[in-house]
Amino acid sequence: MEGENVVVSKNKRHRKDKPWDHEGIDHWAIPKCGKDENPTGLVDESSFAVLFPKYREKYLRESWPLITRSLKEVGVRCELNLVEGSMSVFTTRKTFDPYIIIKARDLIKLLSRSVPAPQALKVLEDEVNCDIIKIGGLIRNTDKFVKRRQRLIGPNGSTLKALELLTNCYVMVQGNTVAAMGSYKGLKIVRRIVEDCIKNVHPIFHIKELMIKRELEKDERLKHESWDRFLPKFKKKNVQRKKPKVVRQKKEYTPFPPAQTPSKIDLQIESGEYFLNQKQKQAKSFEEKQERQARRSEENKRKREESFKPPSGSEERRAADSSSSKKAKGGENLTDIVDSLKKKSNSSPGLSTQSGSDDVSKYFTDGKVKKSKKDKKDKKDKKDKKKKKKDE
Incomplete structure (x- = not known):
């Protein structure tokens, strides 16, 4: 009764036991x-x-x-x-x-x-098989492709050498292809690592995983258990990128190209100048010239009139402040200089004090001391002596 109730799938309904197909046979063995x-x-x-x-x-x-x-x-x-x-x-x-x-x-x-x-x-x-992996069409950008292909090779070929030791395969990177030789199991691993590397997954992650698996294979207790708890999990972190200081607003997309800039002839046609004859063009240009000249003359006249306008109260204050500052910087006034020289002349024995203030004023004209006739004569005599010496 129990044998009659067993449900057999449609695929295996007519299947018969084969004498050469038993549990001890290795289906992966190559005869x-x-x-x-x-x-x-x-x-x-x-x-x-x-x-x-x-x-x-x-x-x-x-x-x-x-x-x-x-x-x-x-x-x-x-x-x-x-x-x-x-x-x-x-x-x-x-x-x-x-x-x-x-x-x-x-x-x-x-x-x-x-x-x-x-x-x-x-x-x-x-026992040896080969697989030629095409990597040229996996990425469009040539610079990225070259960098990632070099990443697969590693510094001084160290990454490629580690891959060969862990998979027991020979790997050769050349141009747009990667040629691999080894067992079917090793070739499958090599293909996955190579394609992931070009898709921006670093081969060091896969190498770490293979190294852990190799150590786990040695343990007899873990043969029939899941190794997920031992293998590293490399997840992509959703790190927010830095926001730029100046955010540029994107322009609205339009399928039509921008309008062509109008040429000189197009502008003349729009203004009507293109259809004028030579005399009309000359007359128009003369009028424009006259208008420009009239504008310039008005501007010049306005500038000339501004110079004759009386200054306002604020401007007068500024002028007074500037003159007082100049006095402070330049020193004493002309009257102060004259008074000081008068005192000196009274005290000095060379100048006669009988004439008083009238005699002192002879020696000054606009703040400069007048030279006497005697001084001039002495200077002339000195020059004559020098000339005679040169002649001799």
């Missing part, structure tokens, strides 16, 4: 294909061709004998066309593994992406 499994070879020929850049031509020409020898061992023929700049691989009658042509295609892809030949030849092994 080896030798010559014994396929002694007759392949039915038809398959081929692949890949272009390579010009700078790889010299290296490929030097390493082509090694590539030909390695592919010949697995029954694959290869060609290097230097005229077209392409590499081709073909299956032959000796090819026994049907998947080896896909491996050979990956080999020539890696060679065109600047991977060294000894490293690229490892992809022919069953």
Whole structure:
């Protein structure tokens, strides 16, 4: 009764147990294909061709004998066309593994992406796979792309080296692609880290996570438990950006372009000047000239009249203050100088005191002391003596 009540899904209704499908089988194991499994070879020929850049031509020409020898061992023929700049691989009658042509295609892809030949030849092994990650179209800004690609490499290639050690993969950054070689599990991790790095997630976060996972794998007790509590959680913080001091108001968006600035001819057409003949234009220009001259003459007349206007009370006060300050700076007045000189003349023996104030005034004209005739004569005699000495 209990067996009859069991509900079986529609997908598994007609499913039967298979003798080769049991719990002990490893579905991820890659079976080896030798010559014994396929002694007759392949039915038809398959081929692949890949272009390579010009700078790889010299290296490929030097390493082509090694590539030909390695592919010949697995029954694959290869060609290097230097005229077209392409590499081709073909299956032959000796090819026994049907998947080896896909491996050979990956080999020539890696060679065109600047991977060294000894490293690229490892992809022919069953355990090694390759993945070429295109990163050129993930971001538009070229400057940002270059900086983030350099971030993936790190200082002196340290970030890339850490990534290779933690994933057990070979990683080569070249141009707009990243070539990776390793197991499927490692390639999946490398692809996620590379794409996140170009999308502005630093690879150091993923490297920390991988290091913690590697340590947790060693503990037998934590094999069947969730590791979320041990792994770091890097969340984006919603930090408010600093507000600018001057906030610029955005102009309203208009789908139409701004109006074109009118030319000289357009302005003449609007004013009607364009349709005037030569005489009318000359007359108009003469009138404008007369108006300008009349305006200038009025302005000049107004300026001249302003100079004849009497100053107001405030202006008089300012003038008085300025004169008093000048007196203070310049020293005594002319009358004070005359009085002081009078006193000196009375006290000095050279000047006669009989004439009094009238005699003293002879020596002054507008504040300057007059020179006597005797002084002038003495000065003249001195000049004559000097001339005679020069003549002698």
